[in-house]
Amino acid sequence: MEICEHTVIAGEAGMRIDKLLAGLDGEYSRSQIQDWITEGRVSVNGKVVKANYRVQEGDRIEWTVPEPEILDVRPEPMDLDIYYEDRDVIVVNKPRGMVVHPSPGHLNGTLVNGLLAHCRDLSGINGVLRPGIVHRIDKDTSGLLMAAKNDFSHEHLARQLENKTVLRKYKAIVHGVIPHDYGTIDAPIGRDPKDRQSMAVVDSGKPAVTHFRVIERFDKYTLVECELETGRTHQIRVHMKYIGHPVAGDPKYGPKRTLPIDGQALHAGVLGFAHPRTGEFLTFEAPPPEDFERLLNGLRAGVY
Secondary structure: OOEEEOOOHHHHHHHHHHHHHHHHHOOOOHHHHHHHHOOOOOEEOOOOOOOOEEEOOOOEEEEEEOOOOOOOOOOOOOOOOEEEEEEEEEEEOOOOOOOOEEEEOOOOHHHHHHHHHHHHOOOOOOOOOOOOOOOOOOOOOEEEEEEOOHHHHHHHHHHHHOOOOOOOEEEEEEEEOOOOOEEEEEEEEEEEEEEEEEEEEEOOOOOOOOEEEEEEOOOEEEEEEEEEOOOOOOOHHHHHHOOOHHHHOOOOOOOOOOOOOOOOOOEEEEEEOOOOOOEEEEEEOOOOOHHHHHHHHHHHHOOO
């Protein structure tokens, strides 16, 4: 059982406590938090409260996270788009709309379910729900992702991510015409104090750096390539919004009037890393999916 604490800051004052706690790390749903409150697991300044309690600046919240249930993550045969595989590593081109790993209440249809059916020998470092997963890409982002097939490889790949030596390039269609050809966005990312289920550029956030270059300009949009130096949650989506050019189709960070695509027009097209056993630097490239290319053709033709 884990005991957690949080002191309410000014930007959080007035929020319902169940909404606040659900957004602190995004790992637990609001309904789960409400169950904990009903069970008396949540207190404010030493007193048990109800789910509709509105927090005040300086409130000290304490809550206990119950031991997780033993979840049975089942292998599911899938037609995975595998770009590379050996005894240590597997590289997969994930389609838009697929969740990377299971979570409570969402145990099926994820990439992990498919990987377990395909190879069954994934690293166990990240536990039963995230076997083999070294890094993630968002559900509605397509593209390349590497997974570790043993703990030895997992540790090596994770160290490369930490040391910023993994090559990760994305293509994105963004709103507006970016006037300059190259740019670097160096702005810390953390939880949005106004919406704890979203990320934002905040002074208290973790360092985040995104490099971008313009590939093609259209009347109202720009095709860019973004290279990650760090790997924060929603980093490209948050950074592009921050400079006034949100990713097209992004339901969380972009405008409602956008291009006709189901999810953000963001594709992890290039992935490179040193093989954990041989040291050879491997680079893979996957073209954007058909709907992404269809949007580009429409932009070039002046349809959008």
